[in-house]
Amino acid sequence: xxxxxxxxxxxxxxxxxxxxxxxxxxxxxxxxxxxxxxxxxxxxxxxxxxxxxxxxxxxxxxxxxxxxxxxxxxxxxxxxxxxxxxxxxxxxxxxxxxxxxxxxxxxxxxxxxxxxxxxxxxxxxxxxxxxxxxxxxxxxxxxxxxxxxxxxxxxxxxxxxxxxxxxxxxxxxxxxxxxxxxxxxxxxxxxxxxxxxxxxxxxxxxxxxxxxxxxxxxxxxxxxxxx
Amino acid sequence: xxxxxxxxxxxxxxxxxxxxxxxxxxxxxxxxxxxxxxxxxxxxxxxxxxxxxxxxxxxxxxxxxxxxxxxxxxxxxxxxxxxxxxxxxxxxxxxxxxxxxxxxxxxxxxxxxxxxxxxxxxxxxxxxxxxxxxxxxxxxxxxxxxxxxxxxxxxxxxxxxxxxxxxxxxxxxxxxxxxxxxxxxxxxxxxxxxxxxxxxxxxxxxxxxxxxxxxxxxxxxxxxxxxxxxxxxxxxxxxxxxxxxxxxxxxxxxxxxxxxxxxxxxxxxxxxxxxxxxxxxxxxxxxxxxxxxxxxxxxxxxxxxxxxxxxxxxxx
Numbered sequence: 162x163x164x165x166x167x168x169x170x171x172x173x174x175x176x177x178x179x180x181x182x183x184x185x186x187x188x189x190x191x192x193x194x195x196x197x198x199x200x201x202x203x204x205x206x207x208x209x210x211x212x213x214x215x216x217x218x219x220x221x222x223x224x225x226x227x228x229x230x231x232x233x234x235x236x237x238x239x240x241x242x243x244x245x246x247x248x249x250x251x252x253x254x255x256x257x258x259x260x261x262x263x264x265x266x267x268x269x270x271x272x273x274x275x276x277x278x279x280x281x282x283x284x285x286x287x288x289x290x291x292x293x294x295x296x297x298x299x300x301x302x303x304x305x306x307x308x309x310x311x312x313x314x315x316x317x318x319x320x321x322x323x324x325x326x327x328x329x330x331x332x333x334x335x336x337x338x339x340x341x342x343x344x345x346x347x348x349x350x351x352x353x354x355x356x357x358x359x360x361x362x363x364x365x366x367x368x369x370x371x372x373x374x375x376x377x378x379x380x381x382x383x384x385x386x387x388x
Numbered sequence: 389x390x391x392x393x394x395x396x397x398x399x400x401x402x403x404x405x406x407x408x409x410x411x412x413x414x415x416x417x418x419x420x421x422x423x424x425x426x427x428x429x430x431x432x433x434x435x436x437x438x439x440x441x442x443x444x445x446x447x448x449x450x451x452x453x454x455x456x457x458x459x460x461x462x463x464x465x466x467x468x469x470x471x472x473x474x475x476x477x478x479x480x481x482x483x484x485x486x487x488x489x490x491x492x493x494x495x496x497x498x499x500x501x502x503x504x505x506x507x508x509x510x511x512x513x514x515x516x517x518x519x520x521x522x523x524x525x526x527x528x529x530x531x532x533x534x535x536x537x538x539x540x541x542x543x544x545x546x547x548x549x550x551x552x553x554x555x556x557x558x559x560x561x562x563x564x565x566x567x568x569x570x571x572x573x574x575x576x577x578x579x580x581x582x583x584x585x586x587x588x589x590x591x592x593x594x595x596x597x598x599x600x601x602x603x604x605x606x607x608x609x610x611x612x613x614x615x616x617x618x619x620x621x622x623x624x625x626x627x628x629x630x631x632x633x634x635x636x637x638x639x640x641x642x643x644x645x646x647x648x649x650x651x652x653x654x655x656x657x658x659x660x661x662x663x664x665x666x667x668x669x670x671x672x673x674x675x676x677x678x679x680x681x682x683x684x685x686x687x688x689x690x691x692x693x694x695x696x697x698x699x700x701x702x703x704x
Contacts, residue, residue: 170653171650172656174656175623177575177621182618209408218621223682235679304412305414305644307522307643308416377413
């Protein structure tokens with residue numbers, strides 16, 4: 162699949178390599194390994210790499226890149242070349258398997274304001290919805306939205322409901338939500354529009370920890386009924 | 389020895405240049421809305437560019453210097469006064485112990501930067517002093533500054549500079565209420581079918597705008613388009629088109645990722661102009677090539693290096 166990507170500027174201090182336009186573990190795995198490559202082998206002027214569903218964005222310092230590669234006309238051209246090379250290299254490597262993280266969730270009515278709605282929409286009992294939800298192992302595709310918030314998938318089509326039309330003003334920390342085929346855990350209290358089907362006590366985001374985010378792109382997540 | 393806050397102002401936060409390296413975990417950089425003014429403020433008092441400072445809006449805070457300090461006031465012209473005497477902006481100023489800084493009016497721009505020699509001392513979170521208002525972490529207690537807060541200052545060389553450095557006119561940004569912003573085309577500019585209209589229109593910043601982003605309103609003639617697709621990273625200065633035909637210009641506290649079409653990105657060199665805008669102001673866009681954007685950014689860095697050298701000599 163060499164060359165099956167496009168690289169475009171995200172402003173003048175970042176570029177994005179887009180590997181595809183669909184949600185798939187294979188494309189995501191490549192996006193993560195390109196990001197990991199730069200985190201482990203940063204070039205002069207590299208700031209950070211942010212993997213997403215099927216793309217990775219590289220942020221860089223124009224002046225530092227140009228200083229390190231004075232003969233080339235643009236920092237964009239230099240980083241583009243390095244990114245294409247990293248992508249070629251990543252394609253040849255076997256995909257990394259992420260860690261498996263188990264997250265116990267309470268599905269009682271107080272913790273799951275939208276579970277009834279999901280059951281109604283899908284023509285099942287709440288019990289069955291939870292059975293279906295907990296039967297899948299989800300992949301962490303990317304982080305975003307809130308510190309430590311992970312976009313996970315792929316939710317079974319039978320229970321894949323759209324977001325709320327009007328987001329809630331405050332969704333409590335630990336709320337487990339569904340938005341289409343995505344699922345995610347509110348890492349901190351926040352306004353939000355995902356349908357809330359449960360809540361976990363597991364700390365998803367620990368500000369004082371050296372690594373504050375429990376979940377990382379590429380991880381596998383299983384939800385279980387909390388005792 | 390501290391800064392004592394007599395009045396907090398409408399939105400005053402501790403920032404440095406931002407928290408980098410954590411976007412892949414959803415933690416956005418925060419940092420100043422006008423990075424140029426913030427960096428210049430620090431350089432003028434002999435600080436590292438990244439030392440912690442205060443970003444303020446109008447009404448601005450009233451601040452007492454509890455120790456003799458060298459400070460600078462850059463960015464928006466908020467009519468700053470020290471003990472009732474006008475403060476020359478974009479220049480280092482000496483404050484005696486007990487003197488009070490307040491701001492009388494808003495003449496130009498929306499955000500001013502107060503840097504004090506040594507820098508403000510706050511616990512570092514993930515390597516940065518910037519305030520993350522959404523997560524209530526970082527900066528001073530994870531929140532905006534309140535009345536009676538005391539902001540500790542890092543110890544600084546007591547010796548006053550040989551002269552009080554200032555900034556030449558070429559480095560002072562030309563703030564405007566209706567600037568033309570140079571932008572780099574976004575990946576979905578063409579998808580949205582916007583090229584002809586985008587640069588011919590003026591967009592107004594709506595009241596629903598804050599440190600996260602500016603909502604832009606223009607004519608309703610623009611083509612609507614589907615939400616892209618799958619999310620990917622976005623940046624400070626990214627302009628997105630929402631499904632209802634509105635545009636959002638992402639600012640310093642933006643979320644790290646987004647799924648709307650990316651129409652354009654403000655060139656780094658013009659971020660200071662955007663950072664000084666508020667509701668009711670308007671912008672016009674001009675598309676430039678990446679080469680030109682890089683040239684402008686490097687030009688500014690070169691000017692900043694010259695200023696840094698001059699200021700270092702003053703504080704030797």
